[in-house]
Amino acid sequence: MTVALADPLPVAIVGGGPAGMALALALHRQGIRCAIHDARSRRAGADDPRVLALSHGARQILEWLGAWRDIPHTPIATIHVSQAGHLGRTLLTAGEHAVPALGYVLAARDLIAALDRALEGAAVEYRENSRIDTARPGEDRVEFxxxxxxxxxxxxAFAEGGIAGEEARRRDYGQHAVICRVTSREAHRNLAFERFTPAGPVALLPMGNAWALVLTCPDGDSARIAALPDAEFLALLQCRFGHRLRFEAAGPRAVFPLGLRYREAPVAARQVWVGNAAQTLHPVAGQGFNLALRDIWQLADSVGSAVRAAGDPGAPEVLAAYAGARRLDRRGAMGFTDVLVRVFGGGARWFGHARGAGLLALDLVPPARDFLARRMMFGARAW
Ligand SMILES: Cc1cc2nc3c(=O)[nH]c(=O)nc-3n(C[C@H](O)[C@H](O)[C@H](O)COP(=O)(O)OP(=O)(O)OC[C@H]3O[C@@H](n4cnc5c(N)ncnc54)[C@H](O)[C@@H]3O)c2cc1C
Structure with missing residues (x-):
């Protein structure tokens, strides 16, 4: 189907993954007409094996979008951060930070289905099998x-899930993530673990009656590890995680490349990038989609204000104001994630002790712990 060139929509969205769908709903809430174009079929997201930890702030945005109620989720009451082979750990608890939960664990496919139902309810146009290849920004419109x-x-608005070619600033960590569900003899009691090991971080998130595992592995080893028979995979996990839990079963594995990719500026003439198309982060701190939702909330607000004032939603001053409003949080989330991966990513033994002392100090200083928890829940609003 073709849009008449004489009648441009206020906003068209390239990519109907979680970021594109959330943006469409946010614009709809602001009374802005938009349409999504996705290269794949509308049901393709049902195969997404990822599990996401979303913050309390992200929950508030999804509630505002009318998509939260239907999503099955497991609350995180406590986060335990430690490193293998060294003393020192820190505990973040929901009670201490006056929120019902530090975060919520959910299946990406359930999030996608809930956003999709909300889009249908709002009658937002979703054009499946519609891959966008070229864009030509002009004086008063962008043709594609x-x-x-x-x-x-x-x-x-590009929400196409990646950044190609020259546009991408990148940092490669030489790591892939192997993800799957695992069970342990112990109940999870809504506890999440982030354990830093010399081979990369291991995250265990409470999910239903099991754990969602994100096992970071060196590039060359991830395919072999993912293909191990269950018993060998569990033995390797046990060895890397330690004996705080006794693992019993593992589900099917999926592998994702990890790294930092970002656009220096998330805007250009009549164009804006959101979600993984603006920045793709290492999942160590579970910041990717949380940050995307905060960007989307601000973008819809900026565009909504422009349209209500009879202005142009793609005007340079609207996009510059959006980019300016998001600069601190965006840089903060990318920097925070990058520092976590690199500082806890290995190094000499004495450095491991220094990191252990840092974790211990963090545990003993409530304001620092409070800042860390608020940074993860609310982004730059933590300041
Ligand atoms: C292992 C792992 C764990 C993660 N854990 C967390 C977590 O705990 N918390 C968190 O907040 N984030 C987490 N993330 C990040 C999160 O998964 C992403 O931020 C989020 O899925 C990105 O969604 P998106 O819509 O930007 O991209 P995608 O889901 O990739 O969607 C992009 C869409 O664009 C479409 N498309 C592509 N090109 C075109 C084109 N040319 N024309 C039209 N359509 C196109 C595609 O078909 C697709 O539907 C994790 C990521 C990984 C890999």
Whole structure:
């Protein structure tokens, strides 16, 4: 289907993954007309094996979008941060930070299905099998073309899930994530573990009656580890995690490349990038989609204000104001994640002791712990 070039939509969105769908709902809440174009079929997200930890702040945004109620989720009451082979650990608890939970664990496919139902309820247009290949920004509109024809909008929002070629600033950590569900003899009691090991971080998130595991592995080893028979996989996990839990069973594994990719500026002439298309983060601190939701909330607010004032949603001053409003939080989330991966990513033994002392100090200084928890829950609003 083709949009008439003479009648540009206020906003067209390239990519109907979680970020694109959330943006469409946020714009709808602001009374802004938009349409999503996705290269794949609308049901493709049902295969997403990822498990996400979303913060209390992200829950508030999803509630505002009308998508939270339907999502099965497991609350995180406590986060235990430690490093293998060294003393020192820190505990973050929901009670201490006056929130019902530090975060919520949910399946990406349930999130996608809930966003999709909310989109259907709001009658937002979703054009499946419509890959967008080119965009030509002009004076008062941006024209675009793809597998299903051509269209035009005042603003084109890219939520296509990646950053290609020259545009990407990148840092490679030489790591992949192997993800799967595991069970242990012990109940999870809504506790999440973040354990830093010389081979990379191990995250265990409470999910239903099991754990969602994110096992970071060196690049060359991830395919072999993912393909291990269950008993050998569990033995390797036990060895890396330690004996605080006794693992019993493991589900099917999936592998994801890890690294930092970002666009220096998330805006250009009549174009804006959100979600993984703006920045793709290492999942160590579970910041990726949380940050995307905060970007989306601000973008919809900026565009909504412009349209209500009879302005142009793709005007340079609207996009510059959006980028300015998001600069601190965006840099903070990328820097925080990058520092965690690199500081806890290995190094000499004495450095391990220093990190252990840091974790212990963090545990003993409530304001520092409070800052860390609030940074993870609310982004730059933690300041
Ligand atoms: C192992 C792992 C664990 C994670 N854990 C967490 C976590 O705990 N907490 C958290 O907040 N985040 C986490 N993340 C990050 C989170 O998964 C991402 O931030 C989120 O899924 C990104 O969604 P997106 O919509 O930007 O991209 P995607 O889900 O990749 O969606 C992009 C969409 O764009 C479409 N598309 C692509 N190109 C085109 C085109 N040219 N035209 C039209 N459509 C196109 C695709 O078909 C797709 O549907 C994790 C990531 C990984 C890998």
């Amino acid at each position: 073309e793809g597998s299903a024809g051509a269209g035009a909008a005042r603003l084109l």
